[in-house]
Amino acid sequence: MSLSLSADRPTVPADADEGVWLECIECGETFAPFADVRYTCDDCNGLLEVRYADVPTFDDFEGEGVWRYADALPFEAGVSIQEGATPLYEVPRLKESIGVEALRIKHEGMNPTGSFKDRGMTVGVRVARELGVDRLACASTGNTSAALAAYGSRGGMETLVLLPAGKVAAGKIAQASLHGARILEVDGNFDACLDIVQELAGKGEAYLLNSLNPFRLEGQKTIGLEILEGFLADYDAVPDRIVLPVGNAGNTSALYKAFRELVQAGALAESDVPKLTGVQAAGAAPMVEAIENGADEVRRWDNVETRATAIRIGNPVNAPKALPGIRETGGTAVAVSDEQITDAQRDLAGEGIGVEPASAASVAGLRKLRDEGIVADDERVACLTTGHLLKDPDAAAAAGREPEPVPADTEGILAHLRA
Numbered sequence: 001m002s003l004s005l006s007a008d009r010p011t012v013p014a015d016a017d018e019g020v021w022l023e024c025i026e027c028g029e030t031f032a033p034f035a036d037v038r039y040t041c042d043d044c045n046g047l048l049e050v051r052y053a054d055v056p057t058f059d060d061f062e063g064e065g066v067w068r069y070a071d072a073l074p075f076e077a078g079v080s081i082q083e084g085a086t087p088l089y090e091v092p093r094l095k096e097s098i099g100v101e102a103l104r105i106k107h108e109g110m111n112p113t114g115s116f117k118d119r120g121m122t123v124g125v126r127v128a129r130e131l132g133v134d135r136l137a138c139a140s141t142g143n144t145s146a147a148l149a150a151y152g153s154r155g156g157m158e159t160l161v162l163l164p165a166g167k168v169a170a171g172k173i174a175q176a177s178l179h180g181a182r183i184l185e186v187d188g189n190f191d192a193c194l195d196i197v198q199e200l201a202g203k204g205e206a207y208l209l210n211s212l213n214p215f216r217l218e219g220q221k222t223i224g225l226e227i228l229e230g231f232l233a234d235y236d237a238v239p240d241r242i243v244l245p246v247g248n249a250g251n252t253s254a255l256y257k258a259f260r261e262l263v264q265a266g267a268l269a270e271s272d273v274p275k276l277t278g279v280q281a282a283g284a285a286p287m288v289e290a291i292e293n294g295a296d297e298v299r300r301w302d303n304v305e306t307r308a309t310a311i312r313i314g315n316p317v318n319a320p321k322a323l324p325g326i327r328e329t330g331g332t333a334v335a336v337s338d339e340q341i342t343d344a345q346r347d348l349a350g351e352g353i354g355v356e357p358a359s360a361a362s363v364a365g366l367r368k369l370r371d372e373g374i375v376a377d378d379e380r381v382a383c384l385t386t387g388h389l390l391k392d393p394d395a396a397a398a399a400g401r402e403p404e405p406v407p408a409d410t411e412g413i414l415a416h417l418r419a
Contacts, residue, residue, distance in 0.1 A: 003256070003324040005263055005270050012053045019053030020074050022214060025320060033074065034130045039201065039212050047320050048214040049257065050074060057267035058229065066119050069222045072261065074215065078126035079155040083118040084222055086110045088230040088382070091351040094363070098370050102235060102380040105348065105363075106227050109355055109388030113175060115310075116223060116251065116386045117147035120209075120216035125151045127215045128207045134158060137206030139193035141247065141310050142172030143387055148209055149179035160206055162186050162193040169309055169356070169392035189304065191315045211250030212317045220251055221258035227382050228268070235380060239274045243369075244384035245361040246278040246287050246333065247311035249322035251384065256325030274382070275331040278322070279365030281306035281358075285335040287316055291326060292333075298323070307338045307395060310358035310387055332374060336364040342399050345389075354389030354396070 003025060013021055013030040022031040022038065026046030031038055033050065040048060056071035063070075065084035070076045088104045095103035108116035125148075128136055136152045137160040138144045145161035145168075152159035161176050165185040176183055186193045194210060201208035211217060228238050244251050256276060262268035280288050284304035290297065301314030316322065326333060336344075341357050344364035348355055362383040369375040389396045406416045 003260070003321065003328070005260055005273060005328050007260065007264075009055070009264050010051050016053065021051050022048045023051045025049055034127070037131055037133065037204075037207060039198075039208055039214075047212070047318070049321070050214050050218050052261070055261040055265040057262070057265045061225070061229075066122055066219055066222045069225050072221070072225070072258070073123060073218050075123070075126055078122040078219075079129065079151055080122050081112040081118065081150065081154055083111050083122050084226065086226070088227065089351070089353055091348070091353070094347055094351055097347070098367050099377050100370065100375065100381050101378050102239075104230070104239075104382050105353055106223065106382055106384050107353060107355070108223065108384065108386050109359065109391070113143075113146045113150045114388035114391055115143035115147060116220060116384075117143045118151070119219040119222055120211065120250070121147045121151035121219070123219035124209045124213055124216045125155045125157070128157065128209070129155060131207065133207040135160060135206045136209055137161070137197050137200060138209050139163075139190060139197045140168070140172075141190050141312055142168040143310055143391065144210065145181060145183070146172050146175035146179070149176040149181035152181070153179045158182070160184065162197050164189050164193055167309060167312065169394065171391045171393055190313050191300070191302075194315075194317070210317070211248050217250055217254040217257065217318075220254035223251065223384065224255035224258040228262075231380065231382065237380065238268070238272050239382045240379040241275040241277055241331070241375065242382045242384065243277045243279060243362045243366045245308075245311050245358050245386055246280050246316065246322070247313040247358070249278070249287060249316040249318040251386070252276055252278055252325050253318040253321035256321065256329065259329070273329050276325050276329045277331040277365065277369070278326055278333040279361040280333065280335050281308045281311055281341065281361060282335040282337050284312050284314060286314055287319060287322065288333040288335045290319065290323060296323070308341050308358040308361055309392065310356060311361065332369070334365045334368055336361060336368055340364040340368065345399050348385070349389075349400070353385070355385040356387040356389055356391040357395050359385035359387050
């Protein structure tokens with residue numbers, strides 16, 4: 001199955017359910033979407049994508065939030081906490097500093113649990129209900145666990161989250177805990193957690209809602225649809241480039257799928273598809289390595305380290321979908337240091353936008369690519385920020401100013417301010 005922008009509309013197979021089915025991106029085998037629990041292809045173990053007999057145009061969308069795009073999703077409604085419809089902020093000083101024609105920040109930290117993961121969970125938990133499962137599970141660097149716990153709780157289902165011990169920001173653990181998830185701290189990194197939770201799912205012990213699950217990405221593709229609609233409203237044109245942090249590469253894959261479907265529908269010209277540009281932390285950059293080396297596969301990094309905990313991932317499971325997305329759109333991938341990420345976090349804060357470190361990677365990567373001349377000065381760019389600053393309050397405090405001790409009287413404070 002080709003993931004090319006120019007691929008024809010798919011032929012509807014006999015196992016489609018009301019025009020929806022699953023299809024393997026490697027061998028093209030098709031499956032009924034809701035008859036059985038399935039994450040990968042039965043024949044070749046390749047990744048699956050959700051396919052539709054009819055793909056919508058912009059004229060088909062109505063309402064607000066993720067479910068505005070119901071015509072591009074498997075259901076008319078999901079298990080919802082009013083996710084989506086996040087701000088597309090203007091950042092005039094940052095735009096001037098970086099030197100591009102237009103720069104907007106799509107702040108996914110303004111979702112109900114503070115990250116983009118809510119978009120995937122509103123769809124994924126709805127699918128779990130359709131399949132009749134009652135226990136949900138994920139491996140997480142934090143944001144997935146918070147979203148799964150909240151949406152699982154909303155849907156009345158048990159949730160189980162596996163976290164790498166000592167590697168998850170306190171704000172995220174607190175969310176999963178309060179929403180009632182069973183939290184298992186694993187003596188290993190995120191990739192070890194994902195290996196285990198996949199085994200649990202394979203044994204039928206839980207329904208997996210990591211981004212390996214193709215329905216998760218259906219919700220996440222609405223990020224791209226909102227960005228395009230926002231740019232069309234404000235500039236009468238789509239962005240030239242979308243820059244986004246890369247962990248498991250789910251968003252890269254999801255946005256590429258959204259754009260392919262718009263091209264198939266005739267709503268977006270191939271030449272207008274934004275360049276998908278991935279950014280990773282230098283200490284966790286297997287996707288960047290694959291792009292730079294022209295590799296068809298990502299080499300797993302067993303040892304990864306970065307203060308950007310949300311993208312501290314060495315084996316991005318969606319790489320087979322994301323690599324074509326970057327290459328087919330004329331994009332690229334770049335690695336940035338933790339120091340560059342923190343600088344970008346401060347820059348965003350200076351515009352009043354509070355994000356966790358991983359979110360700021362997109363702005364850090366844009367600045368680096370602009371300095372290297374890869375991004376042109378006449379480009380219209382959207383940067384995706386994926387999580388709210390309160391997800392990692394310790395990192396925010398470390399990046400900000402230190403409190404200043406002062407005496408408990410007005411004159412003493414004035415003397416301190418004049419000093």
